[in-house]
C-alpha cells in the first residue's frame with residue numbers, strides 16, 4: 599500500500615483526504631491519504647522524515663510551502679513561484695511542484711476559458727504568486743494588485759527580470775487601482791483571504807463587466823460576495839473549489855501516473871463543502 603498525505607499546521611479541516619481517497623477507490627489504487635501536523639518551522643525536516651519512512655507523495659500547505667524548498671528539488675515553475683505544494687518522492691532528491699498554479703489554469707480550462715489576454719490577480723501572498731506565475735506562464739499579461747503594494751511591485755519586478763524561461767509581462771499595483779484595471783481585464787482572480795467566512799469583496803462591483811471571467815480562490819463560502827457581484831454584472835464565475843480540485847487532481851496524476859477520476863474527486867469535495 600502507498601501512503602500519501604498532507605503536511606500543514608493546522609490540518610484538521612482539510613478536504614484533501616476524502617478527495618484523494620475517492621480517487622484511489624474509483625481507480626482501485628491501493629493507497630491511503632493521511633494528514634500530518636509538524637511543528638511550525640519543521641517543514642523541511644518533515645519532508646526528510648517522510649523520505650525515510652517511504653511516503654510516496656506529500657501535499658504541503660500553510661505554513662510550510664516555502665520551508666520545504668530546502669528538502670526538495672523544485673521544478674522550474676515552483677522555483678519561479680518560490681513555493682512548493684506537492685512533493686513526489688519517486689526521485690532522489692524528491693521533486694517539488696506547485697500545482698496551485700497549474701490547477702488554477704486547469705480550473706479555467708474546465709470551464710472552457712482559455713487563459714489569454716489580460717489578467718488581474720488580487721493578492722500577492724502564496725496563492726497570488728501561484729496565480730500570477732500560472733497565468734503569466736500561459737502568456738497572459740498580468741496586473742497583480744495587493745493591499746501591501748511593495749509585495750506586488752517586488753513580485754512583478756522579479757518576474758519581469760527573471761532569466762529563467764524568459765521575462766514575464768507582470769506589473770504590480772495597490773488595491774486602489776482595481777477600479778481602473780478590472781474594466782480592461784479578461785480574467786480576474788481573487789487570491790486574498792477577503793471574503794472568507796465574511797460577506798466582503800476586495801473588488802469594487804462597478805468595475806466588473808460581462809466580458810470577464812472571475813475565479814475566487816476562497817472556497818468558504820463557495821458563493822462569495824465577489825462571485826455574486828460578478829454574476830450580477832454578467833461575468834462568468836468559477837468558485838474556489840475548482841482550483842482546490844484541480845491542484846489535487848494534478849498532484850494525484852503526478853504521483854500515480856494515471857488520469858485522475860475528476861468527477862469522483864469533485865463529488866467527494868463538494869459533498870463536504
Ligand code: NAP
Pocket residue numbers: 660698720721722723724725726744745746747749789790791792794800814815816817838839841842843845
Ligand atoms: P497568504 O499568503 O497569507 O496571503 C494573504 C493575501 O490576502 C495577501 O495578499 C494579503 O495582503 C491579502 N489580505 C489579507 N487580508 C486582507 C484584507 N483585509 N484586505 C486586503 N487584502 C488582504 O494566504 P494565501 O495562501 O495566499 O491564501 C489566500 C486565500 O486563497 C485564502 O482564502 C486561501 O484559502 C485561498 N487559497 C485557495 C486555494 C484553492 O485551491 N482554492 C489555494 C490556496 C489558497 P497583504 O500582503 O497586504 O497582507
